Amino acid sequence: MPPRTLASLAHALTVSATPEAALHALGEALAEFDRFAQLALVEFDERRGMLGRRLLATGEDTDVVVLDTTFDHLPAHERGAIATGGQFVDFGDSADEFARLFQLPSLGEQGWLSARGLRYDGDVSALLVLYESRKLFGARTAERLLPAIALFELAYLRFLERSAREEAVRTLEDVTERVHGEYERRLAELATRTTDSGRQVAVDSDQVLSLERELAQATDDARRALRRAEAVEATVGSAVEQLEKAHVELHRRSESLRQKTRTIYLIDRVLTIDASTDDPRQLAEGLLSLVGDDMHAHRCSLMLRTPDGESLYIAAARGLAPGVAEGVRVALGQGVAGRVAATREPLLVRDVAEAKSHPLLQDQYFTTGSFISFPLVYHGELVGVINLANRALHGVFVEEDVDRVRLLGLVIALVASHARLPERLVETLSVR
Numbered sequence: 001m002p003p004r005t006l007a008s009l010a011h012a013l014t015v016s017a018t019p020e021a022a023l024h025a026l027g028e029a030l031a032e033f034d035r036f037a038q039l040a041l042v043e044f045d046e047r048r049g050m051l052g053r054r055l056l057a058t059g060e061d062t063d064v065v066v067l068d069t070t071f072d073h074l075p076a077h078e079r080g081a082i083a084t085g086g087q088f089v090d091f092g093d094s095a096d097e098f099a100r101l102f103q104l105p106s107l108g109e110q111g112w113l114s115a116r117g118l119r120y121d122g123d124v125s126a127l128l129v130l131y132e133s134r135k136l137f138g139a140r141t142a143e144r145l146l147p148a149i150a151l152f153e154l155a156y157l158r159f160l161e162r163s164a165r166e167e168a169v170r171t172l173e174d175v176t177e178r179v180h181g182e183y184e185r186r187l188a189e190l191a192t193r194t195t196d197s198g199r200q201v202a203v204d205s206d207q208v209l210s211l212e213r214e215l216a217q218a219t220d221d222a223r224r225a226l227r228r229a230e231a232v233e234a235t236v237g238s239a240v241e242q243l244e245k246a247h248v249e250l251h252r253r254s255e256s257l258r259q260k261t262r263t264i265y266l267i268d269r270v271l272t273i274d275a276s277t278d279d280p281r282q283l284a285e286g287l288l289s290l291v292g293d294d295m296h297a298h299r300c301s302l303m304l305r306t307p308d309g310e311s312l313y314i315a316a317a318r319g320l321a322p323g324v325a326e327g328v329r330v331a332l333g334q335g336v337a338g339r340v341a342a343t344r345e346p347l348l349v350r351d352v353a354e355a356k357s358h359p360l361l362q363d364q365y366f367t368t369g370s371f372i373s374f375p376l377v378y379h380g381e382l383v384g385v386i387n388l389a390n391r392a393l394h395g396v397f398v399e400e401d402v403d404r405v406r407l408l409g410l411v412i413a414l415v416a417s418h419a420r421l422p423e424r425l426v427e428t429l430s431v432r
Contacts, residue, residue: 027057179218
């Protein structure tokens with residue numbers, strides 16, 4: 001089965017027809033982090049203060065047990081925090097004891113128990129309980145599952161609101177049916193009396209007025225029930241809209257987290273190369289791959305300063321125009337990279353028309369009209385310049401990309417300085 005992402009989880013929760021189906025979708029997301037952890041939904045009757053059904057996601061089925069115990073059985077501190085909702089509450093050293101209260105299967109070792117109150121209309125309507133093994137290293141499963149829990153809570157509120165709307169509709173139908181039934185019965189009684197007497201009977205005016213008042217009251221009750229149903233429908237619509245917005249925001253955060261994870265992986269790869277090789281060309285290629293791969297740039301170059309400090313030379317490159325080779329010099333102050341090196345200020349070009357004025361772009365291999373040129377500085381000393389262009393899928397670089405390149409540039413400048421890469425690579429390349 002493919003990994004459950006936040007985007008796919010949001011879709012699964014949206015199409016789930018029952019709370020049990022939504023709980024299974026959340027259980028699949030949990031399995032991506034911890035396949036031994038147990039996740040349960042405990043229904044709560046606020047009016048009676050009783051814990052009702054406990055639904056445990058197990059494989060393709062749902063294990064259902066009726067707890068039928070009071071909320072007061074939980075410790076006072078944890079009980080108050082759960083009633084507040086919005087966060088997981090840890091049971092600490094009492095985790096295994098209260099896991100048995102929730103009738104959760106034993107983990108075979110000491111575990112962590114967390115519970116979170118799900119609130120609806122100002123009251124707690126259910127508890128989400130997570131039972132996981134204790135870990136020596138890494139974040140707890142409860143912390144890693146928080147974005148998925150937020151999506152599930154929105155979906156669960158949608159089920160509660162749908163149930164409230166159906167109840168309002170049933171109430172309206174019952175009231176209408178009862179009113180009309182009573183009205184028909186009284187009319188039948190009057191008709192029977194008229195037939196039995198064999199003559200025209202004057203209808204008691206007080207009885208007619210009483211019947212009309214009851215009918216008016218019933219009609220008013222039906223109107224109020226209809227307004228409540230409309231209010232519930234509006235609430236459901238608002239909740240669906242919030243779920244959609246949360247879906248978009250969580251997808252954005254997921255993409256941001258995926259990008260940061262990739263950046264950390266690339267930095268780790270560069271540091272591994274630095275620690276394992278004495279080949280300056282291999283190290284230069286690794287540093288270029290760090291920023292080129294992370295920024296998805298099809299055309300990029302790493303330029304380092306010459307020992308005399310008067311110019312830059314191309315130490316590593318990919319996607320450059322024919323005839324431009326490693327070792328080519330550019331004087332400080334000349335061209336895009338030379339001016340960036342001289343001013344030590346990054347340059348971002350986003351607009352195609354603006355980009356055409358730069359000499360770096362005067363060839364047919366430049367396709368996107370957007371580039372970044374960033375100075376590499378370490379302890380106040382110029383190390384070189386990074387140039388990035390031709391972003392994948394004709395993407396445009398923005399200010400946020402400059403901030404990412406700034407982080408990567410610090411890593412490149414540090415590694416290159418400590419490895420004395422500018423001086424050593426001059427001896428390896430034919431710098432001209």
